[in-house]
Amino acid sequence: MSEEAAIAATVARRAPAQQRSRERLERILAVASDLIARKGSDQMKMSEIADLAGISIGSLYQYFPDKSAIIRTLAERFNGESRKCIEAALADVRGLDGLLAAYSGLVDQYYQIFLAEPVMRDIWSGMQVDRQLAEIELAESRAAGALLAAAMMRIRPDSDPERTASTAFLIWHLGEATMRLAVSYDAVEGAALVDDFKRMTVRELATPRD
Amino acid sequence: MSEEAAIAATVARRAPAQQRSRERLERILAVASDLIARKGSDQMKMSEIADLAGISIGSLYQYFPDKSAIIRTLAERFNGESRKCIEAALADVRGLDGLLAAYSGLVDQYYQIFLAEPVMRDIWSGMQVDRQLAEIELAESRAAGALLAAAMMRIRPDSDPERTASTAFLIWHLGEATMRLAVSYDAVEGAALVDDFKRMTVRELATPRD
């Protein structure tokens, strides 16, 4: 069972039996990917996909049960690729230095991928549905980060103000991400995640920066 | 100008002039808040809000220009409240110990608020719109986290496997949050955020856990 077939079995309506079908499936995904990159998944219309792929609406729905399934298929393909990178990078690390080097490289690599993949950026940034709401959230993080940065500067007046502000903002933003993650788990695991985050960031706050 | 009036000026169509109007505005927000808590903002219909608030669709649109404005108003109210907590907690911290204690308390407090506020949980977790997609992302984070945890265990075989797995998962998840944040900034600031994150997490990886 190929990766294609596995994906199809998961999200597509039926596995393509004929050659032409497989080509159409690829066309659909290519067109969808292009549309998402250009206009965002929210603005992508099913009728537009059908038009650009040169098929009818009805046919499109033979391949994918709904719009979300197209997006999920693209996401799963992308994840499959990036998983390989992660495995390769971490496969045979030796010693702490090796791990740290591999991890650092992986983060940089992931960032480059994010920069280069508008489709994934669109899909994974759930907030794209409402930019004004996203802006409100960011403003809130910035405000809270500024308060935290001010407190940090009072403790260590010699710190670089800009870097302190940047770090405080990031800490707060990641705190919110942790909260969202934690509440989706049960109480015990959620609390453990919050504790982990606290330990990580407390250590960061305790370290002088200049 | 009250807080109410300020919010109304920002997102509502007009400031309520009559007493009954103000009551209706509150009713609308209360009903919306309840609906979001019960079904999620995505499933909340404008017609349903109007029905439950005992007003017509047209009247509802006199108070808020669109659906998103209702959600934003709820979010801004919540942010105003939580901002006060943050200010109070960080206002007069003295010394590093004071900062760390205040910060720890704040994180815990925030977590409790998140647990108790289904409305905010829904609004801020952008992924709510597509639970299946959110599940795919989480599965990916778990897989990547498992690879990272395995590498960590190879370096330090004495570590507690469960805690290592939990930490690795959190690190990866927060890495993705950092990427999403960084790409929304310009290249210089984005790279700085990624570097900050790397520094924070590399230090975490270098610390033995047991």
Next chain:
DNA sequence: CTCGAATGTGAGTATCGCTCAGATTATCGA
């Protein structure tokens, strides 16, 4: 070539955010 299965088609349906022209109610000067 024939027939059944696979695949394709697009007009039509359902849903939902949102509008607008007209009805209703409040306010206030005379």
Next chain:
DNA sequence: TCGATAATCTGAGCGATACTCACATTCGAG
């Protein structure tokens, strides 16, 4: 008290878009 004007309310209907379905077409095995 009353008439006029402004504020507010109403809900049928519009526009957009995801999705369905009854029927047509194409493919491939025998």
